[in-house]
Amino acid sequence: MMNHQIKKILSRTIIFGVFVLSCFVYAQNDIQNEQQIYLTQKTVSLDGARQAIKAAQEEAIKKGWHISVAVVDVSGQLVALEKNDFAIGVSPTVAYEKARTAALLKAPSKEFEQYINNGQPSFLATPGVTPLEGGIPIKVEGVVIGAVGVSGAHGGYDSHIATIAAQAAANQR
Structure with missing residues (x-):
């Protein structure tokens, strides 16, 4: 029984970790895509x-x-x-x-x-x-x-x- 609960907790932890990692990767891709569609340019004031x-x-x-x-x-x-x-x-x-x-x-x-x-x-x-x-x-x-x-x-x-x-x-x- 204890083994089954540990497996369940580990599996949920892994799923949560994959979810967090995929959110991070998705956010990074958004940042990279945003940086590619516009430029920031210094100009004289x-x-x-x-x-x-x-x-x-x-x-x-x-x-x-x-x-x-x-x-x-x-x-x-x-x-x-x-x-x-x-x-x-x-x-x-x-x-x-x-x-x-x-x-x-x-x-x-x-x-x-x-x-x-x-x-x-x-x-x-x-x-x-x-x-x-x-x-x-x-x-x-x-x-x-x-x-x-x-x-x-x-x-x-x-x-x-x-x-x-x-x-x-x-x-x-």
Whole structure:
């Protein structure tokens, strides 16, 4: 009789254990499937964009340059834009396009300009990019979260200011 009760208890314990284990496996599969249907992606915030613009404009004022600064998110969409009162009219659009290029290519827009300047004009056919220096990606822990574009200081100076701005945004935590 005692043997029969022990067998019964053991069999119920095993059944319960298998049930618990299968629930755990099922839950793990749900978690894995959920992780496969969406992504979590870091992107620059409005506060980060404002810090970038502030840093860029402060540097430009020190140098006597009148610039426009654009900050875009990781997908190249505009987060913030500022045009100095004395910046030329085309500079806001150019700043935005430089930032967008850097975000989409995950590299400084200067690299794209260099392809063109080094005899590869076919790169001009790439949709949605502007081959002008002055767009710099914003990176946090090695991951691009957006980009800054500067226009109005010309070429290397635009990149210099955009680099300062990108660093300011990346350090905003």
